[in-house]
Amino acid sequence: MSSALKDIYSKEMITFITESLKETYPKLDAKSMVSFITKNGWQGLELKDRIHRICLAFIEFLPKAFEKRNLLLIQYIEKLRQKGVPDFNFPHIYLPEIVSETGVSEFESSMKILEEITVFTSAEFAIRRFYQEDFLGTVQQMKEWAKHKNPYVRRLASEGSRPFLPWGIGIQKIKANPEIHLPILERNWNDSDETVRRSVANHLNDISKLQPDLTKDFCLSRLGISEEGDKILRHALRTLLKRGDREVLSRFLFNTSWKPKDLYFQFKQKSIHIGESISFLIRFQNTSKQKEKIRIEYKIKFLLANGKYGEKVFQIGETTLDPNNSLEKTKSHSFRPITTRVYYPGKHSIHIILNGNQVATGEFYLKAKAKKKGNS
Structure with a gap:
């Protein structure tokens, strides 16, 4: 039987996290941090709760000054990279949550640190807290990130703004105004990086559940521009294909009048x-x-x-x-x-x-x- 995803935070992983952090911040009481993480029903916690517990441990044991803590987080990421931890990994997704827990009142500084962290582990969930606090400011930041040279930052612009982000906090203003992020999707739907293209497709598919004509118009007007683009546009239209949308099926050469x-x-x-x-x-x-x-x-x-x-x-x-x-x-x-x-x-x-x-x-x-x- 395969182990649950929450088991990535094993005893060995917690030790690796705390020891790596102590190498970055020698004043750390690593033993107490391990105890903080693993006490009070740790074994019964599900994945999201385990991530949150690790996040709270960082907040508890690192300096309280926002900028100083952020500097240590960047140094800690570099330490993990030196140890062979790859960029865009999942296990260290507690890092952006530290910023969303402590930085909603420090918008500009938080955006700078999230821009760096998301290359190492996605900040798509953390950014939702900032949508709650400063919706228009966050929308503008996402539009800027859509132009970024790093594909993981560009991906954050389209993924973190999805109407129905799995696991993400629901943002009613996004659901009510899905067209607000169209400039991001228009810019990056045919991006050179597949992770960005797939994120745009998932965002467009989300929109199809709210405003099907918006997704349909966006995608059908762009079919035929590139082979890779067509693949991603089809992925964006998957819900409409499953719903049997006649126009979409016909554009992909399925004869809806055919009978067996x-x-x-x-x-x-x-x-x-x-x-x-x-x-x-x-x-x-x-x-x-x-x-x-x-x-x-x-x-x-x-x-x-x-x-x-x-x-x-x-x-x-x-x-x-x-x-x-x-x-x-x-x-x-x-x-x-x-x-x-x-x-x-x-x-x-x-x-x-x-x-x-x-x-x-x-x-x-x-x-x-x-x-x-x-x-x-």
Whole structure:
């Protein structure tokens, strides 16, 4: 069984952090800092809480003067680099949080230190606190960072400003005004660095959930400029593709008027238990006179705790089917419990979608998790 992500903050990692900090700041009481981090239910803390605990330890054991602490943080980062820790790493993401915890009243100084830290470990979560305190000032800073020579700083400009940043503090003013960051996206959508391009795509995809026409107009007007650009624009349009947007599907050469012939859809099981997988087979023929580009998806309607249904679309694949040729696909979907979804026993359904059109539906029953044999 793979270990949880929170386990990156092992005893060895905490020791490495405190020893490296003591090499930077000899006055540090490293033993007490380790105790501060690992006391009071450390083992029960999840990832975000562990990151926050380490952040608080730095605040507790480093000098209180803002500028002096910031200087030590930069020196500490250089020490970690000397020890082989790469830039743009995740484990040291507690560093920008130190700035957001202590620097909201020191905007200019905080922006300078975050600009340096984000090259080493992303400040995308930390910057959200500054949006809360000084929205327009932070927007302007992000626009400046979009021009920065370092790609990790440019990425911060588009990633930290996302309407739906995973793990990030929700900023209602961004959701209400997603167009406010368009200058950043316009500048960097075709950036030379892939991490920046993908960040822009994720930002545009977020916008598509709020103002689909804004994302659609942005992306469709730029298709064909470059091969790399087209890849990123398609990634930005992924939610609209899953929603079956006719205009978007057509621009990617999916014929939304096409209909399959001799469609067959069958489950391999009529019911499964939570923790098992449902398998199904689909088969269909293309009887049109030309090749057809086919996007194959399925939508599951999940039973919720309140008795209503939620749904999610999953992609099986894309293919080109010659005239009078058939295609057969077998697919399995796991109902093993995951952190982002709770499964409830009862009737569920799967809907087959071809080129944005729902063409077949089937129902199956999800049963409570089977008891292990031998249990009394």
